[in-house]
Amino acid sequence: MITEMNNMERVFGRPESLRPVSTHYCPGCGHGIVNRLVAEVIDELGIREQTIGVAPVGCAVFLYNYLNVDMFEAAHGRAPAIATGCKRVHPNMTVFTYQGDGDLAAIGTAETIHAAARGENITTIFINNATYGMTGGQMAPTSLVGQKTTTSPTGRKIERAGYPIKMAELLATLDGPAYISRVSVSSAKYVVRAKQAIRKAFETQIKGLGYSLVEVLSPCPTDWHMTPAAAIEWLEENMLPHYPLGEFKVPQEAR
Amino acid sequence: MDKRFMTGNEAIAEAALQAGCRYYFGYPITPQNEIPEYMSRRLPEVGGTFLQAESEIAAIYMVYGASGSGARVMTSSSSPGISLKQEGISYIAAGELPCVIANIMRGGPGLGGIQPSQADYFQAVKGGGHGDYHLLVLAPSTVQEAVSLTMESFDLADKYRNPVMLLGDGFIGQMMEPVVFEKRPAVSLPAKDWACTGAKGRASNLVKTLNLDPAELEKHNIKLYEKYQKMRKDEVRLENYLTDDAEVVIAAYGSVARIAKTAIQALRQKGIKVGMIRPISLFPFPYQAFADIAKRVKKILVVEMSMGQMIEDVKLGVCGAAQVSFYGRVGGMVPSYEEIVAEIEKLVKVAP
Amino acid sequence: MERKSICTNVIMAGFGGQGLMFIGKLLAYCAMKRGLNVTWIPSYGPEMRGGTANCTVVISDQPIGSPVITSPDALIIMNNPSLEAFEPRIKTDGLLFINNNLVTCQIKRKDLQVISVPANDAAVEAGEKKAANMVILGTYVARTGILTKEDVAAGFKEFFGAKTEYLASNMQALEKGMSYA
Structure with a gap:
């Protein structure tokens, strides 16, 4: 039996870039999947020792407890500025930020847009779960019209709170970004595509082509007050129509 | 040694360069614009990086990123801009990141004016941002002293792993005086083995300021306090x-x-x-x-x-x-x- | 040559664009090259150009305390608003240099040494109509004896990296100005 095992090919295991600890994420949360995808991509590209990450304020603040790379913890919204400072000092390192929707599309909109406009050669993984997860489910800039949150208890009203922001589309209008795409982690099929996009984003940076961002639609069962299965369903039924998946900008050479 | 005739702002920028500062992030505001202008011209000549940020807030976090990456870095601004930077300054102090911040003060409160003032004493000396922290604050009274204190600021920042604020009023920035740039003797400073440089051949490093465990956060505050006590003992000028x-x-x-x-x-x-x-x-x-x-x-x-x-x-x-x-x-x-x-x-x- | 103790200051005021900041810096730089301590401070109005502009230069063989001067030893005045603003402040027996091509207001005080210079006309004669500032600087340095023409020429070249053609016409303007001292 043991001999047989030794002859078997190892096809699945914990990435080296992912620490052997359990995460604090809620059951059914998309963060755990995306954390792992980032770790797998870092391993596959063989860049663990040349990678510096920037963790956000939000549910993913403890990203540095899970990823085994050098990391910064950012103030709310400021990850792109920190990544800029870091990348300018270490142009040969792969520098990425990992940010939520409140972080990237509300308090840090200026930092996001200007890092993108500069074509800052960094990568951003943007988790869009249409809510403020860590603070308990308040309305996010990406909350859908009609979506109930703790600060839009009767549903997001356009006349009071305006429209949700489509960040991938918005950033794709700029000349600076090289790669912009939106993916989802709501099904196995989408997870595979999400990983491909994350890998492409990192490769874009390694080739020195400029700013790259992957927006990841991700379920938040706790703050959506749903079971994990229902949250997946809600995401696909409500978020996918408003936030279409796909690549909005690809590097010249990859076109 | 050759005397040069410079504004305080230009002299501060040149002194920073000569002290090994190779990164500058800032946002324009009067009366300190000669600092970023000088840096934008001179830093590329010495292989450094000048970046005009989208705001003072972004600029101070670029400083956070560059300092956390192990570099000598500075920013500069004037009173209202320093108010904007205060969030980041608190993070920089909490994360024990060395950097130099020049504040060429103008009249306030609010948008105030653009003429010389010393009304930022409180925000410079008493913390400024949230939490229990202090900056080392040095106040030159001549352009020559601005040069020597700027150079020294970088060493002090590295020595204490603490931000240093160079506090000048508009006159210090705008006034022209003869200056001499004397080489500072090299001082032995602690290695920046805590910086994010890629986790090659060592455990990964982390630059952070969050401490959800009250006992841990108290310990961190006491550690910072002890550092300030050492400054109180050794750095009075x-x-x-x-x-x-x-x-x-x-x-x-x-x-x-x-x-x-x-x-x-x-x-x-x-x-x-x-x-x-x-x-x-x-x-x-x-x-x-x-x-x-x-x-x-x-x-x-x-x-x-x-x-x-x-x-x-x-x-x-x-x-x-x-x-x-x-x-x-x-x-x-x-x-x-x-x-x-x-x-x-x-x-x-x-x-x- | 033995020099007696030097400690003097001057405020130069006029419209933005008349080159007063420039001659202030030039004066300070040349004095520095002569081994003196100097300070130069600008004091702009709300507009950097178009409004009034002034600067203060202090020159001393001692370390300079205040770079800010309430009652200057000398004034260089290039327009009417500046005369109005600064005439009351100059010291008794102070040197008041005025560009009489532009300053038409009556000087009220009787306790001053007034040196009236047709700086614009002289600049045109010198072949550089923009060099009225150099004319009046020439009058100032000659009257105070603080710098020679050679000092100014050297400073002009070194500090401002001036092209030779500018240098020649500006030095002619300076010389013209010296003749009014």
């Missing part, structure tokens, strides 16, 4: 000007102190023995110097370009042992030496 025989002492810093020197010379010609204590480090503040002088001198006049900020620290030093009076001009108005002379003459006439 001041100038005693003609205090030995003085019957009245002026307390002033920055350009006001040099205006006061002219006043003191005029007063001494009139036979009034006046001296001055000029704090050079505003944090740590030279409390002991004021405690000592108050044993002998019973009248102290604090002169500031503010409505009275440093006077609070002077009073803490004096601790009731002498009468502490105040004269200030604000909003970009500058006290003249004649006004200071008149204030002192008023003071000496009144019996203590």
Whole structure:
């Protein structure tokens, strides 16, 4: 039996870039999947020792407890500025930020847009779960019209709170970004595509082509007050129509 | 050595370069624009990076990122811009990241004006942002001193892993004076083995400020406090000007102190023995110097370009042992030496 | 040559664009090259150009205390608003240099040494109509004896890296100005 095992090919295991600890994420949360995808991509590209990450304020603040790379913890919204400072000092390192929707599309909109406009050669993984997860489910800039949150208890009203922001589309209008795409982690099929996009984003940076961002639609069962299965369903039924998946900008050479 | 004739702003920028600063992130604001302008020209010549950020907030976090990556880095701004930077300065202090921040003060509050002021004493010396922290704060009174203090600031920042604020008023930034750039002797500084440089051949590094465990956060605060205590013990800098025989002492810093020197010379010609204590480090503040002088001198006049900020620290030093009076001009108005002379003459006439 | 103690200051005021900041810096730089301590401070109005502009230069063989001067030893005045603003402040027996091509207001004080210079006309004669500032600087340095023409020429070249053609016409303007001292 043991001999047989030794002859078997190892096809699945914990990435080296992912620490052997359990995460604090809620059951059914998309963060755990995306954390792992980032770790797998870092391993596959063989860049663990040349990678510096920037963790956000939000549910993913403890990203540095899970990823085994050098990391910064950012103030709310400021990850792109920190990544800029870091990348300018270490142009040969792969520098990425990992940010939520409140972080990237509300308090840090200026930092996001200007890092993108500069074509800052960094990568951003943007988790869009249409809510403020860590603070308990308040309305996010990406909350859908009609979506109930703790600060839009009767549903997001356009006349009071305006429209949700489509960040991938918005950033794709700029000349600076090289790669912009939106993916989802709501099904196995989408997870595979999400990983491909994350890998492409990192490769874009390694080739020195400029700013790259992957927006990841991700379920938040706790703050959506749903079971994990229902949250997946809600995401696909409500978020996918408003936030279409796909690549909005690809590097010249990859076109 | 060759004398150069420069504005304080340009001199601060050149001094930073000569101290090994290779990264500058900033946002334009009067009256300090000569610093980013000079840096944008000179840094590329020496293989450095100048980046004009989208805001003061972004600029200070670029500093956070560059400092956390192990580089010598600076930013500069003026009062309203420093207010914007305060969030990041708190994070930088909490994360124990070395950097230099030049604040060329202008009149406030709000948008205020663009003329010289010293109304940022509180925000520089008493923390400024949230939480228990201090910056090392150094206040030059000549362009030459701005050069030496800028150079020293980078070493102090690295030594203490703490942000250093170079606090100048608009005159220090805009005034032109002859300066000499003397090479500082190399000092031995701790290795930056905590910086994010890629986790090659070592455990990964983390630059962070969050401590959800109250016991851990308390421990961190105490660690920072001990650092500030060491600064209080080792880094007090001041100038005693003609205090030995003085019957009245002026307390002033920055350009006001040099205006006061002219006043003191005029007063001494009139036979009034006046001296001055000029704090050079505003944090740590030279409390002991004021405690000592108050044993002998019973009248102290604090002169500031503010409505009275440093006077609070002077009073803490004096601790009731002498009468502490105040004269200030604000909003970009500058006290003249004649006004200071008149204030002192008023003071000496009144019996203590 | 033995020099007696030097400690003097001057405020130069006029419209933005008349080159007063420039001659202030030039004066300070040349004095520095002669081994003196100097300070130069600008004091702009709200507009950097178009409004009034002034600067203060202090020159001393001692360390300079206040760079801010309420009552200057000398004034260089290039327009009417500046005369109005600064005439009351100059010291008794102070040197008041005025560009009489532009300053038309009456000088009220009688306790001053007024040196009236047709700086614009002289600049045109010198072949550089923009060099009225150099004319009046020439009058100032000659009257105070603080710098020679050679000092100014050297400073002009070194500090401002001036092209030779500018240098020649500006030095002619300076010389013209010196003749009014």
